[in-house]
Amino acid sequence: MRNPLAAASIPILDDLIESDYVRSLVVGTAGLLALLGAFGLAFPGSVAGDLAGIVFSTSTATSTARLAAPIVLAGLGGIFAEKSGVINIGLEGLLIISAFVSVYAASVVGIGNAVLGVPALAVGFLAGIAASTLLSALFAVVCIEFKADQIIAGLAVWLIALGLAPFMSTVFFGGVNTPNLGANVGWRYSTAMVIVATVGSWWLLNQTGFGKHLRAAGENPKALDTVGVSVSKVRYAGVLLSGVLSGVGGSALALSIGQFVGSGETMVQGKGFIAIVAYLFGNYNPLGTLGAGVLFAGLDATQIRLQQLGYAIPDTLVQTIPYVMVIVVLALVGRTQIPEAAGEHYETEE
Amino acid sequence: MNPAVHLDGITKRFPGVVANDDVDLAVERGSVHALLGENGAGKTTLMNVLYGLYRPTDGTVRLDGEPQSFDSPRDAIDAGVGMIHQHFMLVDPMTVWENVVLGNEPTTWGGLRVDREAAREAVVELSERYGFDVDPDATIADISVGEQQRVEILKALYRGADVLIMDEPTAVLTPQEVEELYGVFEELTDQGKTIIFISHKLGEALSAADEISVLRDGVNVGTVATSDVTREELAKMMVGREVLMDPATTPQEAGDRVLEVTDLSVDDDRGVEAVSDLSFELRAGEIMGVAGVDGNGQLQLVEAITGLRRPSSGDVRYRGEPMAGKTRRDRIDRGMAFIPEDRQERGLVMSYDLTENAILGSQHDPPFAERGRIDWRASRDHAESVIEQYDVRPPDADAEAESLSGGNQQKFIVGREFERDPDLVVATHPTRGVDIGSTEFLHDRLLDLRSQGKAVLLVSSKLDEVQGLSDRLAVMHEGEFTGVVDPATVTEEEIGLLMAGESLDDDSVEGAALHEAASEEVGGEETASEGAATEEVEGEKAGEGIDDTTAGDEGVDA
Numbered sequence: 001m002r003n004p005l006a007a008a009s010i011p012i013l014d015d016l017i018e019s020d021y022v023r024s025l026v027v028g029t030a031g032l033l034a035l036l037g038a039f040g041l042a043f044p045g046s047v048a049g050d051l052a053g054i055v056f057s058t059s060t061a062t063s064t065a066r067l068a069a070p071i072v073l074a075g076l077g078g079i080f081a082e083k084s085g086v087i088n089i090g091l092e093g094l095l096i097i098s099a100f101v102s103v104y105a106a107s108v109v110g111i112g113n114a115v116l117g118v119p120a121l122a123v124g125f126l127a128g129i130a131a132s133t134l135l136s137a138l139f140a141v142v143c144i145e146f147k148a149d150q151i152i153a154g155l156a157v158w159l160i161a162l163g164l165a166p167f168m169s170t171v172f173f174g175g176v177n178t179p180n181l182g183a184n185v186g187w188r189y190s191t192a193m194v195i196v197a198t199v200g201s202w203w204l205l206n207q208t209g210f211g212k213h214l215r216a217a218g219e220n221p222k223a224l225d226t227v228g229v230s231v232s233k234v235r236y237a238g239v240l241l242s243g244v245l246s247g248v249g250g251s252a253l254a255l256s257i258g259q260f261v262g263s264g265e266t267m268v269q270g271k272g273f274i275a276i277v278a279y280l281f282g283n284y285n286p287l288g289t290l291g292a293g294v295l296f297a298g299l300d301a302t303q304i305r306l307q308q309l310g311y312a313i314p315d316t317l318v319q320t321i322p323y324v325m326v327i328v329v330l331a332l333v334g335r336t337q338i339p340e341a342a343g344e345h346y347e348t349e350e
Numbered sequence: 351m352n353p354a355v356h357l358d359g360i361t362k363r364f365p366g367v368v369a370n371d372d373v374d375l376a377v378e379r380g381s382v383h384a385l386l387g388e389n390g391a392g393k394t395t396l397m398n399v400l401y402g403l404y405r406p407t408d409g410t411v412r413l414d415g416e417p418q419s420f421d422s423p424r425d426a427i428d429a430g431v432g433m434i435h436q437h438f439m440l441v442d443p444m445t446v447w448e449n450v451v452l453g454n455e456p457t458t459w460g461g462l463r464v465d466r467e468a469a470r471e472a473v474v475e476l477s478e479r480y481g482f483d484v485d486p487d488a489t490i491a492d493i494s495v496g497e498q499q500r501v502e503i504l505k506a507l508y509r510g511a512d513v514l515i516m517d518e519p520t521a522v523l524t525p526q527e528v529e530e531l532y533g534v535f536e537e538l539t540d541q542g543k544t545i546i547f548i549s550h551k552l553g554e555a556l557s558a559a560d561e562i563s564v565l566r567d568g569v570n571v572g573t574v575a576t577s578d579v580t581r582e583e584l585a586k587m588m589v590g591r592e593v594l595m596d597p598a599t600t601p602q603e604a605g606d607r608v609l610e611v612t613d614l615s616v617d618d619d620r621g622v623e624a625v626s627d628l629s630f631e632l633r634a635g636e637i638m639g640v641a642g643v644d645g646n647g648q649l650q651l652v653e654a655i656t657g658l659r660r661p662s663s664g665d666v667r668y669r670g671e672p673m674a675g676k677t678r679r680d681r682i683d684r685g686m687a688f689i690p691e692d693r694q695e696r697g698l699v700m701s702y703d704l705t706e707n708a709i710l711g712s713q714h715d716p717p718f719a720e721r722g723r724i725d726w727r728a729s730r731d732h733a734e735s736v737i738e739q740y741d742v743r744p745p746d747a748d749a750e751a752e753s754l755s756g757g758n759q760q761k762f763i764v765g766r767e768f769e770r771d772p773d774l775v776v777a778t779h780p781t782r783g784v785d786i787g788s789t790e791f792l793h794d795r796l797l798d799l800r801s802q803g804k805a806v807l808l809v810s811s812k813l814d815e816v817q818g819l820s821d822r823l824a825v826m827h828e829g830e831f832t833g834v835v836d837p838a839t840v841t842e843e844e845i846g847l848l849m850a851g852e853s854l855d856d857d858s859v860e861g862a863a864l865h866e867a868a869s870e871e872v873g874g875e876e877t878a879s880e881g882a883a884t885e886e887v888e889g890e891k892a893g894e895g896i897d898d899t900t901a902g903d904e905g906v907d908a
Contacts, residue, residue: 207463209455216441216452223439227453227505228424340442 026291054305055298062187063304066256068297069190070095070268073249074275075282075289076201077242083205083284084238085218085231085341086143087150090157091246092272094132098250099268100165102128103178103260111183121185121255128251129244135161136243140236147345158272166262176262184258193248194290201245201286214238218339221346231346246272270319277326283337296322352415354379354544355400355513360409362395369395371568372409377513377561379414382535382545384559384576386552388588388785392568393548397515400546401433402426413513432506436517438498440490447473447486450504476507480537495643496527500534507543514538516547520554524643525813525846532558550785552584553814564588589786604821605634607670608774608805609655614664615829616650624650626829627664634773637796637806639820639837641813642849647829648809649691652778655807656688657681668774682711687772689764689780691809693756697763700752704742707751708733708766732769740765741791757784764792768799775799778809793819813845827851 033055040052054060074091081088106124109115115123139157142148166176173179205211216224217234225231253267254260261267274296282288303318353376362370369392377383387393398404400411402420411418413429420426423433440449447470456468473486482500490498499519506514520528535545535558549555555562556576563573564587571587609632616625624647632638642648653659655666657678666673668684676684690696698707709718709729717728733747740761742754751759764780777796781789796806796819810816816823816837823837825848832848844854 203462209457209461209464212444212448212452212455212464215444219441219443220439223441223449224453226423226433226435226439227509228422228427229453337443 026287029291029295050309050311051302051306054302054309057305060298060301060305063301064294064298065187065191065194066253067271067300068294069194069256070246070249070253070271071275071278071297072194072290072293073197073252074242074246074272075278075293076197076286077245077249078276078279079201079205079284079286079289080214080238080245081242082238082279082342083214083218083339084235085221085339085344085346086140086235086239087154087343088136088139088239088242089151089154089276090136090139090161090272091242091275092268092270093154093158093161094135094243094246095250095253095268095272095275096158096161096165096266097135098128098132098247099254099266100169100178100260100262101131102251103181103254103258104168104172106181106255107178111181121181121183124255125185125248125251128254129247132247132250133240133243136239136246139243140239143239144232144235144345147347150343162266165260165266169260169262178260178262181255181258185252185255187256190252190256193252194293197245197248198286198290205286210234210237215339217346218342221341221344225346225348231348235346246275249275274322277322281322281326292322352412353377354414355546356412356415357396357400358410358412360396360399360406360411362392362399362404363407369568370399370406373565373568373570375563375570375573377544377546379544380539380542381560382539382547382558384555384562385546385548385565386550386555386562386584386588387565388550388787391565391588393565394517395568396565397433397517397546397548400426400513401431401515427509427511430510430512432509432511432514434499434502434506434514434516434519436519436521438502440498440501442489442491444490445486446484446488446490446493446501446504449490449501450476450486450508452505454509472508473504476504480507480534480541482534494527495522496524496530499523499527499531503534503538512542513544513546516545518549519547520549520551522644524849525842526850528554550588552581552588555584556581566590585786602635602801602821604636605803607631608634608668609807610665610667610670611655612665612667614651614654614661614666616647616654616659616661618650623662624829625654625661628829628831629664630824630831630834632774632805632807634805635800635803636821637800637808637819639816639823640807640809640826641811641816641823641845642826644811646826648778648826650829651826652688652691652776652807652809656686656776679714682770683715685770685773687767687770687775689767689775689777691778691782693759693763694752698751698759701750703748703750704737704754704762705730705733705747707762708736708747710766712770736762736765736769739769740795741788757788760784761788761792764795768795773804775804775806776809777806779811780808781810781812781815789815813842817842817845825849 036048036052036055039046039048040056043049074095077094078088078091102124105127106120109120109123111120113120118126135157139153142153143150169176169178205214213224213229213234214237216229217231217238221231224234250268253271257267275293278292278296279289281292282290299318299321303313303315306313307315355375355377357373357375360370360373360375361368373392373396375385375396385393385396395404399406402423402425405421411420413431418425418429420429426433441452444452447466450473451469456465456472457463458465470486476482477484477486477500482504484493484497484500484504488497490501493501499522503514519531523531538545547558556579559576561573561575562579562584564571564584566588611631612629614625614628615623618624626647628651630638640648640651650659654661657673657676657680668681668686671684673681694700699710705726706729709724709732712718713724718725718732730747736742737745737747742758742762742765744754751762754762760780760782761784764777767775775796780796781792784792793815796808799806808816808819817840818837820837822834823840823845824831824834825845826832827849828851832851833854835844835848835854847854
């Protein structure tokens with residue numbers, strides 16, 4: 001038996017998660033946390049005690065929730081795109097553009113004001129989603145209609161957003177960072193959105209006809225085409241969904257602080273790429289992606305708290321952990337199933 | 351009563367080509383109709399018209415007498431026409447029932463949920479009604495090719511097909527699976543379904559169809575009842591001239607050992623053992639056939655012999671010299687020619703012209719290379735000589751390889767490899783996708799090589815080919831030879847059993863063993879028995895008016 005955790009039987013999990021791999025991931029993470037908690041309780045003064053104190057503190061939990069939202073949401077979006085056969089590595093760009101546009105729109109409306117009864121922060125949210133969806137639509141047209149290389153087009157999406165967002169911020173606000181709105185969206189909203197999106201995505205992928213078509217489009221598009229379902233439409237839907245979900249994630253990230261930070265890699269700081277890692281780690285399963293996203297965000301939040309307590313942990317090193325983990329997982333476990341036709345263009349025979 | 355399918359004066363023109371020219375075809379309800387023809391005869395185009403993929407330039411498609419106008423396959427599906435493609439259109443990681451209902455999933459909760467129970471039930475009900483033994487919850491990747499084909503048929507039936515079009519349905523099946531498929535045909539026609547299948551195999555059309563229409567150059571040259579026609583007549587209709595049905599093998603003594611394979615094991619790309627502990631030898635002047643369903647290690651065996659893949663253990667010796675560590679180029683230099691399975695992937699550089707392709711593998715050697723430069727004049731002369739001798743069309747050394755049809759590409763590769771003057775030819779599927787006329791030509795060339803004392807390892811999934819040409823026939827299953835038999839005495843059923851991994855009963859195994867023993871000693875007795883077998887073949891040929899005095903003489907001598 002290669003993976004002893006896969007053997008453990010847990011009734012509710014068994015029903016929800018078909019993949020042994022994702023199941024063992026969930027069980028393993030829960031087990032590690034329990035172990036850490038036990039150590040922390042037993043030796044309160046030690047490093048483990050400090051660590052346990054951080055991991056189980058509410059402030060770490062709330063900052064984890066805030067950091068996890070963009071990772072999980074973009075990751076869910078990435079699943080839809082890639083399952084349909086279009087690898088969207090532009091998730092980072094979608095997060096950046098929606099983060100900026102959401103703050104910009106909210107500031108245009110003005111905190112305290114409303115448009116048609118919709119408060120400014122909600123307007124910001126919607127505008128962020130619209131911007132990200134628009135950019136993903138551009139990506140979809142270039143990839144599906146004009147058959148551009150998906151990796152190159154995805155990189156272009158990232159680079160466009162990385163240049164455009166700070167530039168517009170400079171134009172509108174006179175600096176790459178926008179001023180703070182003075183209001184923000186609480187972590188409870190982010191958490192709720194993440195949970196709803198995860199459950200909804202799971203349902204859409206596993207229970208609906210659309211989910212089956214999505215999978216067929218990514219595995220054997222010809223099979224789908226010959227039964228009379230348009231492969232292009234399914235792929236457009238997959239990519240646009242990745243835009244919508246990333247838009248929610250990017251807006252949630254920026255509005256949870258009330259500001260867009262455009263210096264360096266911008267406030268998104270590679271969360272779009274971590275999102276790709278998260279869904280690969282979660283083996284294209286929304287629940288696995290949620291688990292991986294929370295894990296990575298938790299690591300980041302813990303690292304920040306450890307710094308505050310005076311432990312000299314190099315933050316850049318901690319940020320490489322997700323990437324190292326995914327390489328380890330891909331190499332050792334090798335259970336991730338990349339869709340057969342992902343990255344390939346499809347043309348009907350007429 | 352109106353025929354179930356009536357193609358009325360169908361003409362389909364493509365720019366510069368008439369693919370179908372005023373074709374009439376009527377198929378009765380509840381019958382099996384074979385559409386026979388060589389490659390490029392217009393069979394597939396005609397069926398694509400019926401299936402709504404192409405609109406006919408002229409003519410009408412009628413179903414039960416009603417004229418139809420299909421804009422897309424979707425319209426054809428709605429009208430009750432189902433197509434089963436040669437390459438199955440199935441999603442491998444999905445289950446049988448998911449594949450069957452794909453695109454037409456029954457839903458509940460206002461479309462928010464696929465109704466698994468209803469879908470499974472529909473699939474179970476259909477497969478019971480037609481006597482298909484398919485597990486609805488099995489994953490496609492885990493089931494056999496024959497079962498996958500039945501899933502394809504279920505897909506069409508689930509969509510309400512009354513007319514089933516099948517493109518080369520037996521191409522990927524073992525003989526047993528072919529028999530099962532004929533059984534499926536019967537079940538379907540008993541329940542009023544109409545079947546049209548495309549084929550270029552005469553035997554298949556004769557054993558499965560009620561009526562046969564033969565297409566040649568886009569024209570229907572005749573529709574005949576299966577009971578009123580012979581193999582030879584059909585072949586003549588297809589090709590337009592008399593065809594030599596069986597290659598003329600003459601008995602011949604095997605010479606020196608050319609290839610010795612000892613305890614060879616080879617892994618495939620995934621690291622799974624594809625060839626297991628295989629030993630055999632091949633002598634000069636001998637053709638050894640390797641039959642088997644594709645994917646049973648033939649590819650890896652051939653790659654290990656030709657130097658394209660490193661064996662995990664065991665030994666390959668060529669003319670007594672160990673080949674371990676010898677590169678592909680070393681082996682070419684020593685006279686080992688190779689006709690690869692995938693001609694577009696490994697046989698040719700598609701964007702090169704024929705001159706460039708003609709010297710592939712010899713580009714380092716005189717007369718084509720001199721002091722590091724290629725002599726294009728010599729290369730071109732060589733290309734032109736290959737083109738002329740092997741009847742490659744169009745006869746243009748400047749044509750790019752991709753502009754040639756598959757059959758002509760194949761003839762060109764075979765020509766190039768044979769002109770190396772090799773001692774060993776490893777030929778994989780040398781006539782795949784090649785029409786009858788060219789197949790006959792290529793078979794003759796292989797036999798020429800044999801009579802010149804060359805050794806040939808012939809891997810093919812065409813049973814009549816390996817059986818007709820080989821001196822010995824090995825059947826491969828899951829990386830092992832399940833039997834090495836005498837092609838002159840073995841039956842197709844026996845080969846089928848071996849292909850399915852079963853061993854033959856004692857008698858035939860003994861026969862094969864005896865034959866092997868006989869070929870070891872290269873004695874007079876063995877030649878006598880082979881001579882007798884050949885005489886029978888000759889007898890048949892005399893009826894067709896073809897005479898081969900040399901072969902006859904040898905038979906008499908023996």
